[in-house]
Amino acid sequence: METLVYKRPESLLKDGHFTFCPGCGHGVVLRIIAELIDEYNLQKDTIAISSVGCSIFLEKFFNLDVAGASHGRSPCVATGVKRCKPDKFVFTYQGDGDAATIGFNETIHTACRGEHLTTIMINNTNFGMTGGQASATTLAGQVTTTTPAGRNPELTGYPLHAAEIVAKCDGTAYCARVAITDTKNIRKAKEAIRKAFEAQIKGLGYGFVEVLAACPTNWHMPPVEAVKHIGNVIETVHPVGVFKDITAKEQL
Amino acid sequence: MAKVLVKGNEAIAKAAIKAGCQCYFGYPITPQSEIGEYMGRHLPELGRTFITAESELASINMVIGAGTTGTKAMTSSSSCGIALMQEAFSAMCCAEVPGVIISVMRGGPGLGNIAPAQADYFQALKGGGNGDYKLIVLSPSNVQEAIDLTYRAFHLAIKYRNPVMLLADGILGQMMEPAEFKEYPYNDPDVSEWALSGADNRPARNIVSLHMPEGALEELTNRIFEKYELIAKNETTYEDYMLSDAKLVLTAFGTVGRVARAAVKRARENGMKVGLFRPVTLSPFPDRDLHEAAKKADMILDLELNKGQMLLDVRSAVFGACPVEFYGRTGGGLLTPDMIYSKIEELYKTLDSKKEAGVR
Structure with a gap:
């Protein structure tokens, strides 16, 4: 007797082939999101908000309604959608250049308002789509095209710790940082995104999951080395963990 | 009500x-x-x-x-x-x-x-x-x-x-x-053909730029x-105030249009053939209608609370049909009916002399 253990999520387009670089983390996270939307049977009720960066082409991958936002503004577009359609499931998909750099003010205020929506922020510590410039989350010492000698905090400041700050906002219901470095951690990432989704479904407030993901092309590393680099180096600056979770309390 | x-x-x-x-x-x-x-x-x-x-x-x-x-x-x-x-x-x-x-x-x-x-x-x-x-x-x-x-x-x-x-x-x-x-x-059109609402029994939609x-x-x-x-x-809509026989046509938008209207009324009372062309839709700009008004006029006077912005669209619409003058203030300065009336008087005098000299 055959048991189905793997199938393509309905929330992904049948012909929506990922166009990311080898070793990039985006595909893994988009698949996790699609699986969860299927599991909660939310496909017909979901409006996804894309952003600017490698996170932009959601409509090419998702079999979901998609609204596009300008750089950094997806939480505002999501707020407009959710306030008009409170019965819909709304999430933003952003990178660190978008959610933590040009749009961090929007991220913080969306969290403080406790909007009933979810943000998935891919943190690969650089502006990937434009060719690997330093972003707000770039590590001290990290070599990028705009910090060729390594990021010098005396000149360009320190990395911004998005999840830790978002967790401090009263309207945040769930906030975590995860790393998609191996099967075990990918499963943990899925559980974190599940909790952030549930925070919205239960009407508890804003859910935010920062996902540490590899950018082998701009890090100038082979994919396997890039993934190891997350655990060995990036997590020492941007540690994984759950920084806020009121979903657990609500279940008691 | x-x-x-x-x-x-x-x-x-x-x-x-x-x-x-x-x-x-x-x-x-x-x-x-x-x-x-x-x-x-x-x-x-x-x-x-x-x-x-x-x-x-x-x-x-x-x-x-x-x-x-x-x-x-x-x-x-x-x-x-x-x-x-x-x-x-x-x-x-x-x-x-x-x-x-x-x-x-x-x-x-x-x-x-x-x-x-x-x-x-x-x-x-x-x-x-x-x-x-x-x-x-x-x-x-x-x-x-x-x-x-x-x-x-x-x-x-x-x-x-x-x-x-x-x-x-x-x-x-x-x-x-x-x-x-x-x-x-108004009766607004149905939005359900394009609005995002979730891909429920229809293909997924996107609204992106x-x-x-x-x-x-x-x-x-x-x-x-x-x-x-x-x-x-x-x-496209505009206000036509006494344009039919106007020799001097004022152009103005918004509250300046209202002030200009008062000045036009006074000018008419004093025998001057002055009218007002006030665009209500600035975009789309009523350029064809303004051109028609300009063809019948001897001069356009554009009035604005700026250094001459709608003036570019006025000139473009007039397209040489008659001369275009500008009178405006900026930085929060206002135009009063008296100020506009004085400008009308000043320009209106020149219309006859220009006509006598054959200037258009």
């Missing part, structure tokens, strides 16, 4: 609610803060959405979110605040997202001052946003017209899936006068510009 005494800013807010505005997203700025205050008092009690956003950037992008669901939404701001929204106006035109923007102009450039001005005509019509796009821009000259054009703004936004700006100024925003709130007179495949953006922009042609054909 009887007339009530109402302040311009509050009249616009009340009209928006009567037009079915479900959401207001805004950030305070003088001289239009009463709009947000009115909305903050009344929208929540109607079960509608009011948010004081973190910035004008956030406000207009929340309007985009509401617009993608086909919901009537608006923001309001003034000069330097509107400047921050330009990127979103461009995106809305490209992605065909409806929304209403109330712009109550103050003195500029820079932070300028909080006196009334009209120096954001370029900002509204020639845009600071990127790419080929056009807002629909409506220009009220009194509180009643502000109400009626607010209704019209919501209708046009949904009808054409384009942002519509009501371009008012600080005089209108802060002025009280009697006005009537009639019922919303990035179009990368070769030729796609040109094809899209050409189609949207055909829509602008249709809007120009269907929606």
Whole structure:
């Protein structure tokens, strides 16, 4: 007797082939999101908000309604959608250049308002789509095209710790940082995104999951080395963990 | 319904609610803060959405979110605040997202001052946003017209899936006068064919402003510009005040149009054949009608509270049919009926002498 253990999520387009670089983390996270939307049977009720960066082409991958936002503004577009359609499931998909750099003010205020929506922020510590410039989350010492000698905090400041700050906002219901470095951690990432989704479904407030993901092309590393680099180096600056979770309390 | 005494800013807010505005997203700025205050008092009690956003950037992008669901939404701001929204106006035109923007102009450039001005005509019509796009821009000259054009703004936004700006100024925003709130007179089209609502028993939709495949953006922009042609054909309006035999035609928009009207009346009483051409839609601009008026006139006098912005569109419409003079003030300075009348007298004298000399 055959048991189905793997199938393509309905929330992904049948012909929506990922166009990311080898070793990039985006595909893994988009698949996790699609699986969860299927599991909660939310496909017909979901409006996804894309952003600017490698996170932009959601409509090419998702079999979901998609609204596009300008750089950094997806939480505002999501707020407009959710306030008009409170019965819909709304999430933003952003990178660190978008959610933590040009749009961090929007991220913080969306969290403080406790909007009933979810943000998935891919943190690969650089502006990937434009060719690997330093972003707000770039590590001290990290070599990028705009910090060729390594990021010098005396000149360009320190990395911004998005999840830790978002967790401090009263309207945040769930906030975590995860790393998609191996099967075990990918499963943990899925559980974190599940909790952030549930925070919205239960009407508890804003859910935010920062996902540490590899950018082998701009890090100038082979994919396997890039993934190891997350655990060995990036997590020492941007540690994984759950920084806020009121979903657990609500279940008691 | 009887007339009530109402302040311009509050009249616009009340009209928006009567037009079915479900959401207001805004950030305070003088001289239009009463709009947000009115909305903050009344929208929540109607079960509608009011948010004081973190910035004008956030406000207009929340309007985009509401617009993608086909919901009537608006923001309001003034000069330097509107400047921050330009990127979103461009995106809305490209992605065909409806929304209403109330712009109550103050003195500029820079932070300028909080006196009334009209120096954001370029900002509204020639845009600071990127790419080929056009807002629909409506220009009220009194509180009643502000109400009626607010209704019209919501209708046009949904009808054409384009942002519509009501371009008012600080005089209108802060002025009280009697006005009537009639019922919303329009039938709005169904939005369910395009609005985002979740891919329920239909293919997934997207409303985005990035179009990368070769030729796609040109094809899209050409189609949207055909829509602008249709809007120009269907929606262009202007006020004709004593134009039929006018030798001197004044052009003015908004509250200056109203002041000019008083000066025209006085000039007529004193035997001068003067008329007023006041565009009500600045975009689409009533260029063909203005050209026809110019062909019958000896001179155009353009009046604005700026250094000459609508003047470019006036000259373009007149296209040499008669000379065009400009008289304006800037930085919050105002034009009074007396000042305009004096200018009319001065120019009117030259018309006969020019005619005698065969100058056109």
